[in-house]
Amino acid sequence: MNFQKRKQKILEQLDRTGEVDIKKLAAELDISEITARRDLNQLANDGLLYRTHGGAMKVDPLAKPKDFANKAAQNADVKDHICRKAAEHINDGDIIFMDCGSTVFRLCQFIKNKKIKVITNSLPVIYELQNCSVSINIIGGEFNNERQATHGKIANEHIARYHAGKAFLGVDGVSARGLFANSELEAEITSMYINQSAYTYVLCDDSKVGKETYLKFAYIDQIEAIITNADDQKLACFKDTALTILQVG
Structure with missing residues (x-):
């Protein structure tokens, strides 16, 4: 065949x-x-x-445009290992932030049966979590078609009204020097999530670890944990930090 x-x-x-x-x-x-x-x-x-x-x-072509679906499908097995580990740290009753990253999106499949509240600016996350046990708080603002998410002043003001116990976020790069982004819009909203959460998890595959882009938007001590498939050699740069490293195979 x-x-x-x-x-x-x-x-x-x-x-x-x-x-x-x-x-x-x-x-x-x-x-x-x-x-x-x-x-x-x-x-x-x-x-x-x-x-x-x-x-x-x-x-669902109405839920996730092809560009986002393709990005979410890249390194699917690795992303799923990371997100399965992340889901172990989410309990019934939790209020969590989820950003618009393609790795964070894949967390949806592992939390649909949890009685939690998700606050998000991601349209694909909203569509994926509808009609399940999860309660959704939708962040308003200017819609970014490429990222399939809301950003801007109104979005930031929305986030500032809420406090979450945990945030699950993606970045374009992370090193001992801090967190890095390729976009000021992404950096701004990620910073808001970090500021308004008690405990922040960064979900990233090994290609993001040790990577530094032109825009550093947060110090490493502003987050609490990284969930990644990076090996010990790549993660050695964090040995002098207070960061919790959760490795997956």
């Missing part, structure tokens, strides 16, 4: 059930798990599905 026929069957199953499992997919299509994983990755890159750990979920 060629890729086009496999693609059709995969998409048909997604339409029926909303998700597929790699092991079951391989058995049903009589292909190897390696081939099934490669097919799902290709379809994710085309914006046709959302990769999860061990499978894929249907992409």
